[in-house]
Amino acid sequence: MxxxxxxxxxxxxxxxxxxxxxxxxxxxxxxxxxxxxxxxxxxxxxxxxxxxxxxxxxxxxxxxxxxxxxxxxxxxxxxxxxxxxxxxxxxxxxxxxxxxxxxxxxxxxxxxxxxxxxxxxxxxxxxxxxxxKPNKPDYKIPLSLNNVINFNLNNCSKGEKILVVGGGNSAVEYAIELCQYNDTTLAYRRDTFARVNDTNLEALNELEKIGKIKVRLNHDISGLDNESGKVKVIYTNGKERVYDRVIYAIGxxxxxxxxxxxxxxxxxxxxxxxxxxxxxxxxxxxxxxxxxxxxxxxxxxxxxxxxxxxxxxxxxxx
Ligand SMILES: Cc1cc2nc3c(=O)[nH]c(=O)nc-3n(C[C@H](O)[C@H](O)[C@H](O)COP(=O)(O)OP(=O)(O)OC[C@H]3O[C@@H](n4cnc5c(N)ncnc54)[C@H](O)[C@@H]3O)c2cc1C
The missing domain is CATH 3.50.50.60 (FAD/NAD(P)-binding domain)
Incomplete structure (x- = not known):
């Protein structure tokens, strides 16, 4: 043959x-x-x-x-x-x-x-x-933070304070999943979730209403710093917040x-x-x-x- x-x-x-x-x-x-x-x-x-x-x-x-x-x-x-x-x-x-x-x-x-x-x-x-090859942000991620920066849900533990970055269905679905066991914030640089389907959008609105997910629209990030092993996120609007983990879902x-x-x-x-x-x-x-x-x-x-x-x-x- x-x-x-x-x-x-x-x-x-x-x-x-x-x-x-x-x-x-x-x-x-x-x-x-x-x-x-x-x-x-x-x-x-x-x-x-x-x-x-x-x-x-x-x-x-x-x-x-x-x-x-x-x-x-x-x-x-x-x-x-x-x-x-x-x-x-x-x-x-x-x-x-x-x-x-x-x-x-x-x-x-x-x-x-x-x-x-x-x-x-x-x-x-x-x-x-x-x-x-998931998209990465255009600012530098400090190497020392590699184990607390994700591009999917692998390695997340319960009870973490987590930031999900993105405005598509994947980002919203990650946030919906994580918020069952974690303090979860979803940050997106635009002012609406224009690409998200109705089911996900309804679930997100409901979870935001009852305080399970914090939604931060118009929140773009300019950089990250290592703050005692946690991720300090520096937003372009001048705000800074510290998270245990950041997950990028940006395609x-x-x-x-x-x-x-x-x-x-x-x-x-x-x-x-x-x-x-x-x-x-x-x-x-x-x-x-x-x-x-x-x-x-x-x-x-x-x-x-x-x-x-x-x-x-x-x-x-x-
Ligand atoms: C979070 C999320 C949710 C989604 N939900 C849905 C949904 O509900 N319904 C739906 O229809 N679609 C959904 N999609 C889209 C759907 O998953 C994709 O459109 C589909 O998987 C594309 O199939 P593909 O075969 O082109 O590529 P992929 O599914 O990406 O498969 C590519 C494969 O190639 C392998 N590979 C890569 N490089 C090499 C290499 N050099 N050598 C050998 N192998 C290699 C990879 O390991 C992978 O297994 C979703 C996507 C995401 C990210």
Missing amino acids: SNIYDLVVIGGGPCGIGGVVEAKANGLQKVVLLEKGDNHSQTIRKFYKDNKRVDKEYKGQDSTIHGVVAFEDGTKETTLDFFDKLLDDGKIEAVFNCEVESVKKVGENFEVATAKGLYTAKNVMITIGKMG GSSPVDFLQKCGINMDDKGNAIVDENYESNIKGLYVGGDIVLKNGGSIVVALNHAHAIIKDIIKKRA
């Missing part, structure tokens, strides 16, 4: 899982999923709070599924189970702890360099999302370095330039899911990208 894969999929999130499942369903035999984490769906595992409601129609984006993956509303846990089952039932070859370093076209095929060796493939899908950005290394053309914002089938300037090299979007993204959108990519690969193969 040839060692050349029909398809190597890089990144085991919804788009990558959609890619391998659609590929198998459409007759591609030799397909592998390479994921840098120790399991699939690292964005869902690390950035969704436990028991989070997972909406199929997310932030008003397309919720019509075009392919074979019948994803439905659920919770973080049922969504992870659903993707587990897809990989198991499809007998998908998936390699974890396998960070891909680069993709290079050599002749007709691609060489995919990973921490675990080289894979050769006729087609490659890059679906590495944006959350591997994620395109892993530009990776795309650049692969030779993929990008726009001036670092987003990959692709055609209507998500194929890049390099024939046979596709980019799908969050990483290819200027803003937003959802599970259904990612699954639909995967469907369009596989359809294109099959068409070009015929």
